[in-house]
Amino acid sequence: xxxxxxxxxxxxxxxxxxxxxxxxxxxxxxxxxxxxxxxxxxxxxxxxxxxxxxxxxxxxxxxxxxxxxxxxxxxxxxxxxxxxxxxxxxxxxxxxxxxxxxxxxxxxxxxxxxxxxxxxxxxxxxxxxxxxxxxxxxxxxxxxxxxxxxxxxxxxxxxxxxxxxxxxxxxxxxxxxxxxxxxxxxxxxxxxxxxxxxxxxxxxxxxxxxxxxxxxxxxxxxxxxxxxxxxxxxxxxxxxxxxxxxxxxxxxxxxxxxxxxxxxxxxxxxxxxxxxxxxxxxxxxxxxxxxxxxxxxxxxxxxxxxxxxxxxxxxxxxxxxxxxxxxxxxxxxxxxxxxxxxxxxxxxxxxxxxxxxxxxxxxxxxxxxxxxxxxxxxxxxxxxxxxxxxxxxxxxxxxxxxxxxxxxxxxxxxxxxxxxxx
Ligand SMILES: [Zn+2]
Ligand SMILES: [Zn+2]
Numbered sequence: 001x002x003x004x005x006x007x008x009x010x011x012x013x014x015x016x017x018x019x020x021x022x023x024x025x026x027x028x029x030x031x032x033x034x035x036x037x038x039x040x041x042x043x044x045x046x047x048x049x050x051x052x053x054x055x056x057x058x059x060x061x062x063x064x065x066x067x068x069x070x071x072x073x074x075x076x077x078x079x080x081x082x083x084x085x086x087x088x089x090x091x092x093x094x095x096x097x098x099x100x101x102x103x104x105x106x107x108x109x110x111x112x113x114x115x116x117x118x119x120x121x122x123x124x125x126x127x128x129x130x131x132x133x134x135x136x137x138x139x140x141x142x143x144x145x146x147x148x149x150x151x152x153x154x155x156x157x158x159x160x161x162x163x164x165x166x167x168x169x170x171x172x173x174x175x176x177x178x179x180x181x182x183x184x185x186x187x188x189x190x191x192x193x194x195x196x197x198x199x200x201x202x203x204x205x206x207x208x209x210x211x212x213x214x215x216x217x218x219x220x221x222x223x224x225x226x227x228x229x230x231x232x233x234x235x236x237x238x239x240x241x242x243x244x245x246x247x248x249x250x251x252x253x254x255x256x257x258x259x260x261x262x263x264x265x266x267x268x269x270x271x272x273x274x275x276x277x278x279x280x281x282x283x284x285x286x287x288x289x290x291x292x293x294x295x296x297x298x299x300x301x302x303x304x305x306x307x308x309x310x311x312x313x314x315x316x317x318x319x320x321x322x323x324x325x326x327x328x329x330x331x332x333x334x335x336x337x338x339x340x341x342x343x344x345x346x347x348x349x350x351x352x353x354x355x356x357x358x359x360x361x362x363x364x365x366x367x368x369x370x371x372x373x374x375x376x377x378x379x380x381x382x383x384x385x386x387x388x389x390x391x392x393x394x395x396x397x398x399x400x401x402x403x404x405x406x407x408x409x410x411x412x413x414x415x416x417x418x419x420x421x422x
Contacts, residue, residue: 198343
């Protein structure tokens with residue numbers, strides 16, 4: 001959200017800023033009369049129904065690819081039993097992993113801000129009555145002092161969603177398609193008809209990984225039959241050596257009727273096409289994971305106390321990977337939730353806290369539902385630095401910008417751990 005201090009109030013409650021800063025026209029539930037609610041509701045239902053079309057399309061393509069590969073290629077075309085068995089085994093492993101991760105990406109509900117981020121009743125009433133943005137900001141600041149917030153709007157204001165009426169946690173954004181605030185929102189993906197964010201980002205990466213593996217394996221194993229069919233088709237079309245082929249049956253012994261030919265030819269085309277289109281998205285998201293950056297943050301850097309910092313959440317390559325995939329490698333390739341943190345607060349590259357040595361300065365860690373047990377180190381924002389951040393004050397240690405690990409007195413247990421970004 002840009003310029004939150006100036007344009008905050010009533011008219012913006014209709015919708016929230018998009019990534020590009022524009023404001024979509026969301027349905028107005030409060031200001032319209034009953035007569036207009038019904039068509040809006042119907043329209044909304046239609047939109048929800050239509051949003052499933054890309055998912056249904058992908059599901060149909062996957063079902064057809066299963067039939068074409070297993071039945072037409074493996075059962076009807078391939079003669080060698082060993083080749084058939086190997087192809088079927090590898091195909092089914094990649095198919096199961098692909099469908100599993102796709103399913104989890106689609107049906108994992110986006111995580112939303114907890115009640116702690118809602119304004120208490122008295123403050124909410126006060127906020128709604130208040131017309132001046134400056135005073136509204138004061139109310140938000142007062143509530144936000146108890147929350148683990150590091151980021152603000154470009155204008156330095158507390159990030160507040162008027163639509164959901166909630167203070168936005170760090171990295172949280174409002175999705176106009178889902179009409180909700182989504183924790184660590186990455187983007188809204190029409191191909192899964194869901195928001196990709198904190199709760200399903202790992203599943204989304206695995207979905208890209210396994211769809212790439214699935215398409216690559218199909219394309220690679222179908223290639224030789226594709227060439228044989230294609231060569232035969234060319235020969236047949238141009239009637240070159242057609243009679244010889246018919247007589248000695250060398251190709252007919254390997255290549256069956258035309259319907260298998262059709263499926264195998266299209267299987268290769270479709271797999272290759274999906275491979276190319278997924279590859280760039282997959283590479284981009286791997287890069288984002290390595291930088292601990294969401295797609296939104298890649299386009300617009302999060303704003304910290306010192307201004308925008310695109311690497312503000314980056315903790316170094318290996319820790320960035322662990323943030324999404326967890327620190328137990330055996331779970332990395334499985335679509336089960338192992339991402340670190342609770343989605344409300346994220347370690348920044350400025351501060352690392354040792355949980356063994358809590359002091360009164362530190363905000364206790366919130367419910368850590370996603371953290372993998374046995375994690376050696378837990379990263380938590382400092383409440384003191386939050387308060388100072390919110391008060392436009394600077395924490396003494398935040399001026400340390402050296403790439404170093406600095407351990408202060410044991411009782412303080414503050415570790416300044418900054419890894420330089422290459
Ligand atoms: Zn919202
Ligand atoms: Zn969404």
